[in-house]
Amino acid sequence: MVFQELRSRPGTTEDIAAHSGISEGEVLMQLRELNDRVRTLLGYEEDPITVSGAGSWKADGVAGLLRLNPRVELEVVPKFLDPSTGSWRRDFFLLAVLVKTGHLLLHDEISAAADELGDLATLVAQSLLRLCAENERRPIRSYRRSWRTDFAIDGDVAWETVYLPDADGFSVSRLELSRQNQYNAVLAASVRTLTPEVADADTESQLRLLGRLIGQQPKPATDLESLPPRHQSWKQPYELARMIVDGMGLNLDRGTFTGPGFILSTWSAWEYLCEEVVRRALPNHQVVGQKQWALGHRGSQTVYVKPDISPMTGGAAQFLLDAKYKTRLGRAPRISAGDLYESLAFLNAAGASKMLLLYPSLHSLDDSPLGAWRRFDEVKVDGLTVEGLEIQVQGLARRGGFNALVSGARKAIHPAADTSQ
Numbered sequence: 001m002v003f004q005e006l007r008s009r010p011g012t013t014e015d016i017a018a019h020s021g022i023s024e025g026e027v028l029m030q031l032r033e034l035n036d037r038v039r040t041l042l043g044y045e046e047d048p049i050t051v052s053g054a055g056s057w058k059a060d061g062v063a064g065l066l067r068l069n070p071r072v073e074l075e076v077v078p079k080f081l082d083p084s085t086g087s088w089r090r091d092f093f094l095l096a097v098l099v100k101t102g103h104l105l106l107h108d109e110i111s112a113a114a115d116e117l118g119d120l121a122t123l124v125a126q127s128l129l130r131l132c133a134e135n136e137r138r139p140i141r142s143y144r145r146s147w148r149t150d151f152a153i154d155g156d157v158a159w160e161t162v163y164l165p166d167a168d169g170f171s172v173s174r175l176e177l178s179r180q181n182q183y184n185a186v187l188a189a190s191v192r193t194l195t196p197e198v199a200d201a202d203t204e205s206q207l208r209l210l211g212r213l214i215g216q217q218p219k220p221a222t223d224l225e226s227l228p229p230r231h232q233s234w235k236q237p238y239e240l241a242r243m244i245v246d247g248m249g250l251n252l253d254r255g256t257f258t259g260p261g262f263i264l265s266t267w268s269a270w271e272y273l274c275e276e277v278v279r280r281a282l283p284n285h286q287v288v289g290q291k292q293w294a295l296g297h298r299g300s301q302t303v304y305v306k307p308d309i310s311p312m313t314g315g316a317a318q319f320l321l322d323a324k325y326k327t328r329l330g331r332a333p334r335i336s337a338g339d340l341y342e343s344l345a346f347l348n349a350a351g352a353s354k355m356l357l358l359y360p361s362l363h364s365l366d367d368s369p370l371g372a373w374r375r376f377d378e379v380k381v382d383g384l385t386v387e388g389l390e391i392q393v394q395g396l397a398r399r400g401g402f403n404a405l406v407s408g409a410r411k412a413i414h415p416a417a418d419t420s421q
Contacts, residue, residue, distance in 0.1 A: 013055035064263035080360030090397035121197035131237035142181040188217040190241035271323040281409035285311040293349035319354040361390040370395040371408025
């Protein structure tokens with residue numbers, strides 16, 4: 001079931017009840033449990049999915065794949081992506097991996113067939129399969145000590161058993177280079193999690209084959225460790241597997257699904273994306289996120305403010321950027337009074353002269369190409385300038401998409417840097 005963030009979907013409670021074969025009251029109880037899990041995972045105080053009296057559902061601040069019950073998955077599309085196109089799943093997946101791991105994953109190679117398959121789990125599975133296939137000739141092995149009982153002495157013998165041997169032989173231990181380790185355990189757990197979720201039969205068969213190649217593994221540890229340097233070629237598939245185990249794990253508890261889903265906080269993801277794009281667009285600047293600037297004093301204590309992005313040159317910032325997520329749906333966008341006052345405080349504290357407020361564009365790709373920065377409002381106050389800009393990110397996962405986003409940022413930011421000198 002697909003619906004878009006910040007837009008109400010009428011009759012959702014009734015639709016889910018009919019599809020699941022349960023009452024509407026039970027659906028609402030399941031939603032309450034899902035909200036509890038997501039709030040805990042993302043650190044929210046309010047429910048990310050709310051229900052109106054007419055049974056309409058609306059998501060706010062969350063996007064991705066959420067498991068409601070064994071029969072129903074909710075695919076929540078971020079407000080800046082278009083649910084009418086199948087490509088939104090690729091864009092979302094790329095954004096999710098960038099935000100959670102700090103790198104781009106297969107942004108030029110994600111199969112376009114996923115647009116037709118129509119589910120996010122299959123897209124995640126295909127990416128995992130491709131990454132593992134690239135490393136199949138370099139399996140993750142580590143040394144482990146094994147014990148066995150045998151009359152053939154091949155290893156370290158427990159010498160007391162030489163005098164009192166077991167009926168099957170001596171107790172012998174060996175140090176073996178084995179595929180049984182905590183890292184492969186994470187990969188195996190991700191395969192087991194994804195296999196029942198994918199909609200494509202061919203992808204499911206490939207996952208089962210990958211599971212057999214990884215082999216029997218122990219249960220992954222609660223605290224998943226990072227890969228050692230010698231296995232860095234597995235960094236991307238391992239981090240993706242960790243995301244799957246952490247987020248998509250469907251742990252059965254009294255017959256109900258308790259995994260939170262493959263999700264992310266939309267506003268924090270937007271903030272991270274803006275910072276990463278600006279950092280790559282300004283290689284000659286030291287781009288600092290959430291830098292503290294002294295605004296004033298409260299008694300003897302200094303009052304600080306923290307804009308999202310501070311491009312530094314020589315220890316100073318001539319201009320600042322702040323990621324904004326929410327705009328007024330259905331109305332002409334403009335800089336709100338609250339955002340204006342906050343921006344002026346940031347500029348005064350940093351000694352800068354221009355602030356760029358970055359909002360996600362809600363226009364289609366036909367009206368605004370990928371990477372376009374469109375200014376929709378500008379306010380000048382005593383030599384200080386605050387600009388509101390909309391950034392188009394739809395199509396991020398297409399070939400060269402992220403480079404187009406960085407290129408658009410470079411063109412838009414450099415004039416701001418020049419006029420601030």
